[in-house]
Amino acid sequence: MNLTFSEEQVLIKENAQKFLNLHYSFEKRREIIEESGGFYFKHWKDFAELGWLGLAFPEKVGGYGGNISNLMILMECLGSNLTLEPFTFNNLIIGKLFQEIQSDKTNNFLEEIITGKKLYSFLFSPTENYKNNILNNLKIVNENGKVFLKGSCNCVFGIEKFDYILVPVLSDNNILLYLLSQKRNGYEIRNFETIDNMKCSNIDFNSLELNKDEIIFKMSKADFFEIFDYIYDLATLSTCSQALGIIDRMYDLTLDYCKTRKQFGKSIGSFQVIQHRLVDMHITKEEMRSLNYMAQVKFDDKIEIRKKNISLNKIFLGSRAKNMAQECIQLHGGMGVAKEMSIGHYFSKITSFCTLFGSIDYHKERYAANDFQ
Amino acid sequence: MDLNLSDEDKNFRKEVKDFIKKNLSSEQQKKIKNGGSYTKDETIKWQRALFKNNWFANNWPKTYGGCEWSPMKRYIFDQETAYAYTPQIVPFGVTMVGPVIIEFGTELQKKSFLPKILNSEHWWCQGYSEPGSGSDLASLKTKAISEGNNYIINGTKTWTTLAQHADWMFCLVRTDNTSKPQEGISFILIDMKSKGITVDPIITLDESHEVNTVYLEDVVVPKDNLIYQENKGWTVAKYLLSHERTSIAQVARSKSAIKKLKMIASHEVFDNSPLIDNTRFRDKLTELEMDLHSLEYTEIRILSEEAKGSSPGPEASFLKIRGSELQQKISELTLEAVGAFGLIKSNSYNQDNSNEYFPGAEYANNVGAEYLNLRKTTIYGGSNEIQKNILSKMVLGL
Numbered sequence: 125m126n127l128t129f130s131e132e133q134v135l136i137k138e139n140a141q142k143f144l145n146l147h148y149s150f151e152k153r154r155e156i157i158e159e160s161g162g163f164y165f166k167h168w169k170d171f172a173e174l175g176w177l178g179l180a181f182p183e184k185v186g187g188y189g190g191n192i193s194n195l196m197i198l199m200e201c202l203g204s205n206l207t208l209e210p211f212t213f214n215n216l217i218i219g220k221l222f223q224e225i226q227s228d229k230t231n232n233f234l235e236e237i238i239t240g241k242k243l244y245s246f247l248f249s250p251t252e253n254y255k256n257n258i259l260n261n262l263k264i265v266n267e268n269g270k271v272f273l274k275g276s277c278n279c280v281f282g283i284e285k286f287d288y289i290l291v292p293v294l295s296d297n298n299i300l301l302y303l304l305s306q307k308r309n310g311y312e313i314r315n316f317e318t319i320d321n322m323k324c325s326n327i328d329f330n331s332l333e334l335n336k337d338e339i340i341f342k343m344s345k346a347d348f349f350e351i352f353d354y355i356y357d358l359a360t361l362s363t364c365s366q367a368l369g370i371i372d373r374m375y376d377l378t379l380d381y382c383k384t385r386k387q388f389g390k391s392i393g394s395f396q397v398i399q400h401r402l403v404d405m406h407i408t409k410e411e412m413r414s415l416n417y418m419a420q421v422k423f424d425d426k427i428e429i430r431k432k433n434i435s436l437n438k439i440f441l442g443s444r445a446k447n448m449a450q451e452c453i454q455l456h457g458g459m460g461v462a463k464e465m466s467i468g469h470y471f472s473k474i475t476s477f478c479t480l481f482g483s484i485d486y487h488k489e490r491y492a493a494n495d496f497q
Numbered sequence: 498m499d500l501n502l503s504d505e506d507k508n509f510r511k512e513v514k515d516f517i518k519k520n521l522s523s524e525q526q527k528k529i530k531n532g533g534s535y536t537k538d539e540t541i542k543w544q545r546a547l548f549k550n551n552w553f554a555n556n557w558p559k560t561y562g563g564c565e566w567s568p569m570k571r572y573i574f575d576q577e578t579a580y581a582y583t584p585q586i587v588p589f590g591v592t593m594v595g596p597v598i599i600e601f602g603t604e605l606q607k608k609s610f611l612p613k614i615l616n617s618e619h620w621w622c623q624g625y626s627e628p629g630s631g632s633d634l635a636s637l638k639t640k641a642i643s644e645g646n647n648y649i650i651n652g653t654k655t656w657t658t659l660a661q662h663a664d665w666m667f668c669l670v671r672t673d674n675t676s677k678p679q680e681g682i683s684f685i686l687i688d689m690k691s692k693g694i695t696v697d698p699i700i701t702l703d704e705s706h707e708v709n710t711v712y713l714e715d716v717v718v719p720k721d722n723l724i725y726q727e728n729k730g731w732t733v734a735k736y737l738l739s740h741e742r743t744s745i746a747q748v749a750r751s752k753s754a755i756k757k758l759k760m761i762a763s764h765e766v767f768d769n770s771p772l773i774d775n776t777r778f779r780d781k782l783t784e785l786e787m788d789l790h791s792l793e794y795t796e797i798r799i800l801s802e803e804a805k806g807s808s809p810g811p812e813a814s815f816l817k818i819r820g821s822e823l824q825q826k827i828s829e830l831t832l833e834a835v836g837a838f839g840l841i842k843s844n845s846y847n848q849d850n851s852n853e854y855f856p857g858a859e860y861a862n863n864v865g866a867e868y869l870n871l872r873k874t875t876i877y878g879g880s881n882e883i884q885k886n887i888l889s890k891m892v893l894g895l
Contacts, residue, residue: 249837250837251836251837252767252836253766278856278857279836279837279838279841314853314856316841316842316852316855316856317841317842317852318840318841318842318865319703319840319841319842319865319866319869320840322840324837324840324841326856386629387630387631387632387633387636388632388633388636389633389636392632397882450825450872453872454872454875454876454880454881457631457632457876457880458626458631458655458656458708458873458876458877460872460876461701461702461869461872461873461876462699462700462701462702463699463700463701463702463704464699464700468701468702468869471702471869471872472702472869475832475840475865475868475869476840479832479833479836479837479839479840480837480840483833483836484833485767485775485777485778485833486767488777489768489777
């Protein structure tokens with residue numbers, strides 16, 4: 125039994141922190157937001173060179189191992205510095221899908237993902253309704269011997285920019301996966317900015333004619349969701365790991381603020397009522413880390429065990445961690461709500477992570493449903 | 498003990514409803530309901546309509562142009578205007594500095610300021626907090642040095658709400674450094690057009706511009722603008738605080754927000770059924786309603802005491818604590834209810850938004866911004882920590 129980092133993991137963490145502290149300080153991040161016009165891929169190539177884009181994937185497909193804990197260490201670091209690149213969507217989810225499908229072509233796609241040569245997306249809305257959305261939003265329509273894709277999806281993440289998009293469509297109880305080039309006609313994307321500097325998009329297909337050779341895989345509904353549920357859980361855990369990095373950073377910032385902010389002639393951290401609240405925060409962040417490690421080590425256990433553990437992490441994020449983030453703002457007083465301070469940006473991100481990949485109620489239901497199997 | 502409205506109160510409720518219908522378009526109401534905000538002009542227009550109807554200064558004595566409403570009438574008015582999403586009266590003039598000038602002002606001050614508060618010619622702001630003095634207000638450092646008939650004022654005020662619109666600021670300044678902190682403070686009125694004043698916006702988490710930093714650099718203020726006596730500003734500030742407490746619990750606004758939340762939850766779907774039918778969600782909603790009702794009836798109890806002639810005491814602090822917490826909790830559950838759409842920036846909440854339009858249901862438009870914005874409620878107006886200090890000292894005797 126061992127819940128400490130290996131030498132390799134310590135190294136991953138140190139290297140990530142070194143790069144991010146240099147290129148993703150709060151100031152640098154602000155510059156990226158101002159300069160980029162809202163499309164955040166500035167360091168994508170750096171991520172590739174650092175090996176981060178291959179961290180989630182095994183060596184046999186050109187990755188750097190695919191060890192869950194290594195990946196989660198990186199996710200935590202990405203959270204700590206509020207990186208803007210849509211890593212979860214444009215690397216993790218789509219890459220894992222290609223890895224799991226394992227057709228002739230997918231290894232090439234994976235290579236392009238890992239090297240950062242091409243940008244791939246998966247059409248998916250990271251909410252608790254993801255299954256219904258995949259099954260119901262898009263339709264294949266036959267017209268005069270031609271095949272068209274029709275329908276629309278909203279609240280899709282990671283499609284503000286791509287070279288290819290993988291689109292799942294239901295057809296006779298099978299899921300067909302179409303890989304469409306960005307250059308295709310017949311679709312329209314509208315991007316909306318979110319409260320945490322991401323892009324949330326609507327995509328409409330009105331007259332996109334499908335070609336047979338764009339189907340890269342076909343499988344039964346059940347098989348697809350067995351694969352995709354696994355990936356959904358991995359993405360959920362990586363969101364929780366980013367949140368862990370954020371909560372840790374919010375705690376540090378708040379503790380520091382309470383030590384330095386003086387009122388009534390002394391630091392506000394010298395008041396017992398504040399001390400107790402900070403101690404509660406300290407306990408909360410450690411509990412969050414413990415739950416996170418538990419989910420990591422049991423990730424490849426039986427399906428229901430994986431699901432339960434992931435849900436516990438998401439419930440903790442949506443309750444204890446959310447409350448703690450609110451406390452951090454409160455202890456900062458007015459400074460907590462000023463956009464110029466970093467603490468509020470962490471708060472907005474936590475707010476967003478509480479919603480993505482399923483609400484607290486959804487995960488409570490899911491936990492209960494998997495508890496007695 | 499009963500809750501029946503007198504015929505007079507019933508009639509009054511109808512009058513308020515009619516007044517709203519006459520003075521506010523349904524487009525305006527819809528805009529606010531879906532997350533928009535009133536412009537300065539719209540707010541002034543509303544205040545002037547109230548003034549014309551002699552309903553504006555509802556906490557002033559009749560001799561000064563007030564209408565001396567009973568607490569019950571104020572309660573009815575707050576409720577109806579919240580339900581109808583009317584502009585909120587900007588409190589700094591009529592609710593805050595007005596009663597102070599009536600109580601402490603000279604005849605000349607009354608004559609020159611009160612009429613312009615009544616007709617909304619002057620927009621006021623409050624210069625209290627400073628970068629180093631928030632909860633510990635008495636430690637404020639903005640200095641006023643006596644020079645002939647004037648004070649020369651230097652310092653920085655912050656979190657100054659709507660100072661960008663303000664013509665005048667009532668301000669706490671230090672006029673004596675040698676005595677105890679509370680005893681060297683004076684209450685003074687400053688013309689915002691004076692030389693040496695700079696107003697810098699502070700943008701908040703929801704990207705709105707409500708608050709500002711106000712820099713005062715060698716600002717010359719005539720001594721005629723001093724309220725009450727030099728170094729007696731703390732007495733004036735305490736008097737003002739007792740008037741600020743009216744409707745501090747925001748019960749009416751919270752009622753209206755819960756109504757909206759129920760509407761949203763009946764439209765949103767969870768697990769193929771309306772969200773409002775989901776037991777987990779309903780439980781949370783029920784708890785909010787329990788909080789709302791306990792708050793509402795506490796407020797009515799305090800109002801009833803007030804109607805009998807006693808002025809609200811430090812107990813009112815707990816209206817602020819629970820009222821602000823409730824506002825936050827409602828916005829939190831509303832955000833849960835609208836799901837991912839709540840994360841998309843509103844396109845009407847603030848003016849300089851990058852989103853062309855809002856892709857989700859209209860009711861979700863401001864929900865994320867509102868959640869972020871309302872973090873302020875437990876911080877402003879004396880943080881909830883300070884309110885608890887007041888309660889433990891003044892009520893519990895600790």
